[in-house]
Amino acid sequence: MKALVYHGPGERAWEDVPEPQLQQPTDVIVQVDTTTICGTDLHIMKGDVPAVTDGRVLGHEGVGTITEVGDGVKTLVVGDRVIISCITSCGSCSYCRQQLPSHCLDDEGTAGIGWILGHLIDGTQAEYVRIPHADNSLHKLPEGVDDESALMLSDILPTGFEIGVRNGRVKPGDVVAVIGAGPVGLSVIATTGLYGASRIVAIDLDDNRLELARSLGATDTVNSGEAGWQDDVYAMTDGYGVDVAVEAVGIPATFDACTELIRPGGTVANVGVHGTSVELKLQDLWIKDVTITTGLVSATTTPMLLKLVAQHKLAPGRFVSHRYDLDAMMEAYDTFGRAAETQAFKMAISR
């Protein structure tokens, strides 16, 4: 079969690899019907994730059809349409039982790491993929949910909801600022309304993304490339700052900005993946009664989000900006890698 294989920093190929085989009784094989590329895959391509080694098939998102089932699989059969979760979980270790399968202790991949697909084992940017602990790591797709909407439930929508909205403890009436209107930031924006935010302020440097943010639920947009933009945000509150500030970029400047925009008693929810340390200005923050949260998506909310998608309360299919055939994977990567130029957002790459 064909798959997108990582060959070290900057090197990738759409090439022939052996088809995956069942290895454990709890495995299934899924034919990938639609997959996509995550910002994290671009980090891998730059060499930022050294655990990914030469020869690894990338990808941790996808929707597919089960073609083989191990003897120990209880709830799935050949032919089921499924969402592949970015988190693979055994369901029985202490972290899985605490609803934190992002730290699943099973030793498939590495004990303590739930994100193994396209990281520590071969992933979804391929014609077929092996899914360990299939009963816990796949979600059956109900009739009427299209592949493109379902694809956003593998990673991006649960990430925004769990690490942005839920960790941010958004309450009815809150003013929520989201810095970074990429797929993750927009997932925060698209799900903040579930907890009753009164105002949702999207902040980014890119006006195209701000426009998209507005179409997905932002009530206000601010371009942070303009001097004095913070004053525009304060003016949307009583002058004391926002209730919740979500960091969805992953650089020190935007984390700092979140801690400055937050009002006393508020929450900074960090979603961004940071590569360098940031300065925590405790001399200013200690007196503000603020909470700062961090997290890695566990995708435990995928079933709940799937119900909302099935009832058309959320329409994440609108995140798809470009469509490709699986065989055009290399071109899809190229377009996604030049997002500022191509206005790429989420790719739907289908067989």
Ligand SMILES: NC(=O)c1ccc[n+]([C@@H]2O[C@H](COP(=O)([O-])OP(=O)(O)OC[C@H]3O[C@@H](n4cnc5c(N)ncnc54)[C@H](O)[C@@H]3O)[C@@H](O)[C@H]2O)c1
């Ligand atoms: N915690 C988790 O579980 C988790 C899961 C997935 C992704 N992430 C991380 O979330 C972050 C966002 O992911 P994404 O896929 O949306 O990324 P992205 O690169 O597509 O989007 C980032 C957005 O930030 C904007 N931006 C860049 N610099 C800015 C600045 N100085 N001020 C304001 N806006 C700025 C860009 O214009 C872009 O729209 C990344 O760091 C990613 O690694 C975290």
Ligand SMILES: [Zn+2]
């Ligand atoms: Zn991802």
Ligand SMILES: [Zn+2]
């Ligand atoms: Zn586990």
